[in-house]
Amino acid sequence: MLCAVALVAVTGTALAAYNPWRLVRLERFGRPTAVTAALFVAPLLLGVAVWLVVRDWVARGIVAGAALLLAGALCVGGIPLSVVFSRSGEGPPVxxxxxxxxxxxxxxxxxxxxxxxxxxxxxxxxxxxxxxxxxxxxxxxxxxxxxxxxxxxxxxxxxxxxxxxxxxxxxxxxxxxxxxxxxxxxxxxxxxxxxxxxxx
Structure with missing residues (x-):
């Protein structure tokens, strides 16, 4: 379930940022803040899913650390990435x-x-x-x-x-x-x- 939520969040915001149909309702979900939030939350959800399955505490610690590192890296890179692939090619409007x-x-x-x-x-x-x-x-x-x-x-x-x-x-x-x-x-x-x- 958590993996499905993570997949839907990333796929949905990526589609909203690209927005080939130029649908007005998708605009807010494709803005850099929304894309960054999805990129931050997705690895955390995946990490929690793996953490719940793995029984060894050392492995759980490794999974939690890897999920946090990946979430941080994707969050930092999320804004410029979303701007590059956004349909307007620029930051969010005022x-x-x-x-x-x-x-x-x-x-x-x-x-x-x-x-x-x-x-x-x-x-x-x-x-x-x-x-x-x-x-x-x-x-x-x-x-x-x-x-x-x-x-x-x-x-x-x-x-x-x-x-x-x-x-x-x-x-x-x-x-x-x-x-x-x-x-x-x-x-x-x-x-x-x-x-x-x-x-x-």
Whole structure:
């Protein structure tokens, strides 16, 4: 039973970190903290299972020590490993905010905020609203990047975001310039992106 729990924990978090279907509900289970916790707990559970079967006290001590060492090693390596294999290729977001919902209620625009060294980066993506089957687009619709210390340029600050209709999104920067694009409701891929704040 303990071995099965350990296997399910490791397999589940690995699948959630990779998340090829981009299911929104799996996101939290694929974050570095969840992966690290699973990698830490799994060898401990296996160690307890072996410890319960083995009768010799010396062997029990060896099993317990090996389980603790393995758990520590996997815990230390868990965060960078989970980031490398995560679908976003970066650490966990600071926050996720729904900016707008389509008139028909089938889609939403989310702002996934990351904290880089000295910068805040807002990554906008389109999501479907389908309960447990809700998905997030693999495509970054737009980025807005600004410094903590300096006053951000008006074209780098998002003023508003809205759905013009069920498959068309409009973004407006603080400088008043609006930008509009459409997206495929099946794949969630937009016809055009606004990547000016994604790099540099």
């Amino acid at each position: 926050s996720t905010t729904v900016l707008a919902v389509a008139p028909g209620g089938r889609f939403e625009l989310v702002d996934v905020r990351y904290s880089d060294f000295g910068f805040v980066r807002d990554v906008l993506r389109i999501r479907s609203r389908a309960g447990l089957r809700s998905r997030e687009s693999a495509q970054v619709l737009a980025c807005f990047r600004r410094s903590y210390e300096e006053q951000a340029a008006p074209d780098r600050v998002l003023r508003s975001a809205r759905f013009v209709d069920d498959t068309r999104v409009e973004l407006a920067a603080r400088d008043g310039v609006a930008w509009t694009t459409t997206f495929d409701p099946r794949t969630l891929v937009a016809a055009a992106t606004l990547p000016r704040g994604c790099t540099g």
